[in-house]
Amino acid sequence: MEECQTNQLEVNGLSVHYGRRKVLHDMTLAPMRAGRVTALLGPNGSGKSTFMRGVAGLTRAEGRICLAGQDLAKLGVGERARLAAYLPQSLPPAVHLQVIEAVMVARRAGEAVSAEMALRESTDVLEELGIGKLALRYMDELSGGQRQMVGLAQALVRRPAMLLLDEPLSALDLRYQFAVMDVVRRETRKRNIVTLLVVHDLNIALQRAHDVVYMRDGQLVAQGGVMAVTTPEVLGKVYGVQTRLEVCPRGLPHVLVDGIIEENE
Numbered sequence: 001m002e003e004c005q006t007n008q009l010e011v012n013g014l015s016v017h018y019g020r021r022k023v024l025h026d027m028t029l030a031p032m033r034a035g036r037v038t039a040l041l042g043p044n045g046s047g048k049s050t051f052m053r054g055v056a057g058l059t060r061a062e063g064r065i066c067l068a069g070q071d072l073a074k075l076g077v078g079e080r081a082r083l084a085a086y087l088p089q090s091l092p093p094a095v096h097l098q099v100i101e102a103v104m105v106a107r108r109a110g111e112a113v114s115a116e117m118a119l120r121e122s123t124d125v126l127e128e129l130g131i132g133k134l135a136l137r138y139m140d141e142l143s144g145g146q147r148q149m150v151g152l153a154q155a156l157v158r159r160p161a162m163l164l165l166d167e168p169l170s171a172l173d174l175r176y177q178f179a180v181m182d183v184v185r186r187e188t189r190k191r192n193i194v195t196l197l198v199v200h201d202l203n204i205a206l207q208r209a210h211d212v213v214y215m216r217d218g219q220l221v222a223q224g225g226v227m228a229v230t231t232p233e234v235l236g237k238v239y240g241v242q243t244r245l246e247v248c249p250r251g252l253p254h255v256l257v258d259g260i261i262e263e264n265e
C-alpha cells in the first residue's frame with residue numbers, strides 16, 4: 001500500500017453504514033493539500049456530516065484516511081483528536097466558564113502543558129482571531145457567533161494538522177459569516193493545515209474556499225478548484241436546480257438560481 005504524503009489529507013474508499021443502511025458509498029477523493037480550504041457541498045441528507053464524522057473518527061467507517069503522513073486508523077483516540085480538530089454542527093451547551101478558561105481546557109486536553117503555557121497560547125489564539133476582548137466573558141453569556149469564534153479558538157489552540165468544521169456559519173449574520181471564513185482561510189494558510197468545511201451558502205463557499213467537493217446521496221459528484229468544477233451541469237446534478245454562473249469584477253464566482261429542475265425533464 002502507498003505511503004501517506006505528509007502535507008495532505010487522503011480519503012480512500014470511505015463508506016459508512018447506519019444499521020443496514022449504507023449512507024456513504026466508497027468515497028475516494030483526490031488528496032486535499034495543506035494550506036487550502038475545501039468546502040464540502042451537497043443537499044440536505046447527502047452525507048456531509050457523516051463524511052466529516054467518518055474522517056474525524058467519530059463514526060465507524062470503512063476505508064483508509066491518511067493525514068500528515070499518518071494512517072489515522074492506527075492512532076489512538078487522543079492522538080487522532082489532537083491531529084484532527086472537529087467542530088460539530090451544533091455546539092454543546094455552554095458552560096459557566098470564562099472564555100480564556102475554556103480555551104485553556106481545550107489546549108490542555110490533548111497534551112500535558114503547564115497552566116502558564118496554556119494561558120499564553122490561549123491568549124495568543126484569541127488575539128489572532130480578533131476576539132481578545134472576550135477573554136474574561138462567560139461562555140454562557142456569549143452570542144451564537146461569538147461562541148462559534150471561541151469554538152474555532154478551541155480547535156486551533158490544539159495545533160491540529162486538520163480542521164473539520166461542520167456548518168461553522170450556521171449561527172452567524174452576514175458580516176460574521178465572511179469574517180469567520182476570512183479567519184479560517186488566513187489561519188489555514190498561516191498554519192499550513194488542511195481545512196474541510198460544510199457550508200450551505202453556495203456563494204460564500206465559492207467566494208472563500210479554494211476547492212470544492214460536491215456530493216449527493218452519499219457519493220462524490222465532483223471535486224476540484226472552485227472555478228474548475230462549479231458548472232450549471234454539476235449544480236443541476238447535485239441540487240436539482242437550474243443555475244447561471246456569473247463572475248464578479250473581482251474574479252469571484254456567483255451563482256444565480258433560476259428555478260428547480262423537474263424530475264421528468
Ligand SMILES: Nc1ncnc2c1ncn2[C@@H]1O[C@H](COP(=O)(O)OP(=O)(O)OP(=O)(O)O)[C@@H](O)[C@H]1O
Pocket residue numbers: 018023042043044045046047048049050051
Ligand atoms: N445517527 C444516525 N442514524 C441513522 N441515520 C442517520 C444518522 N445520522 C444521519 N443519518 C442519515 O444519513 C444520511 C446522511 O445524513 P447527514 O447528516 O450526514 O447529511 P448532511 O448532508 O450532513 O445533511 P444536512 O445538510 O441536512 O445537515 C441521512 O439520510 C440521515 O437521515
